[in-house]
Amino acid sequence: MAITTDWLNTQHSRGQLLPAKLAALTILLDARGSAYLPGHDTLVVSDLHLEKASFLHSFGNPLPQLDTLATLDRLQKLVADYQPARLICLGDSFHDKHSFARMTEATRDTLASMQKKVADWVWVQGNHDPVIPAALGGRSCPTLTIEEVLFAHEPVAGAPHQVIGHFHPKCKRTVQRHRYRGPCFLATPTLFIMPAFGQYTGGLDIDHEVLLALAPPARRRAFLLYDQRIFPSK
Incomplete structure (x- = not known):
């Protein structure tokens, strides 16, 4: 853990960080699209979909193949800020089963270098990447539990509290x-x-x-991410 109280207060005052609770867990919502669990020195990101552009390129889509490096660059900055003991990638880290094979050597080196800075790198399996190649390093699992909160890629029936990805939620908000x-x-x-x-x-x-x-309207809160700020629903 590298963050300090001063850093947290600064980020919060800029609208870049908001605290939330789920059961007994305190979760810090980062405007860059990650969640941090200060009580467990754990950073959480979801749905990286690495090598999606190269997958689409194989079907003739001319989309520039820059997504993996751009995604890893943003993740590197988060790892540098938080220096977490554990990082959870909450499924669909790779867009398809051949994604790792398509990664360039430079991209693999970038990922490997980042992994060396995190003691416990966890790949939660998703529907796009149910099998994580052993060459990636870290550890893979279908789900992970922290303080009775289940971390999974998709909803799990019967879990009283859970953190998931998969749906890529988006919302609209009017501000001024x-x-x-x-x-x-x-x-x-x-x-x-x-x-x-x-x-x-x-x-x-x-x-x-x-x-x-x-998440029916009467029970939900949405936290819009826009221009490096978080805008909570009223």
Whole structure:
């Protein structure tokens, strides 16, 4: 852990960091799309979808293949700020089963260098990456539990409290008569849905029927991420 009280207060005053609670866990929401658990020195990101552009390129899509390096660059900055003992990648870290094979040597080196700075690097398995190559390092698991809160890629029936990814939630918010739309954290008293961290990721509006079923308006709060700031719903 490298963060200090002064750093936390500064980030909060700038609207770049907000505290939240889920069961007994205190969660710091970072405007860059990550969550930090100060009581466990754990950083959480979800849905990196590394090598999505190279996957699309194989089908003739001319999208520039810069997403993996851009995503890892942003992750490096988070790791440098928090210096966490544990980092949880909450599923769909890779866009498909051949993503690791398509990564350039430079990209693999960047990832390996980052992993050396984190004692416990956890790959939670997702629907896009149910099998994590052993060559990646770290450890993989279907779910992880911290203080009775389940960390999984998709919702798990029967779990009383859980943090998940998968849905890439997005929302709209009016701030001083300006209309903004972007990724968001979506929370209820029992469920916390992470935004997608990957550079090339779409999203599901929080008013989509799937998310309405998981987080009905009467129970939810959305935290819009826009221009390096967090805007909580009222």
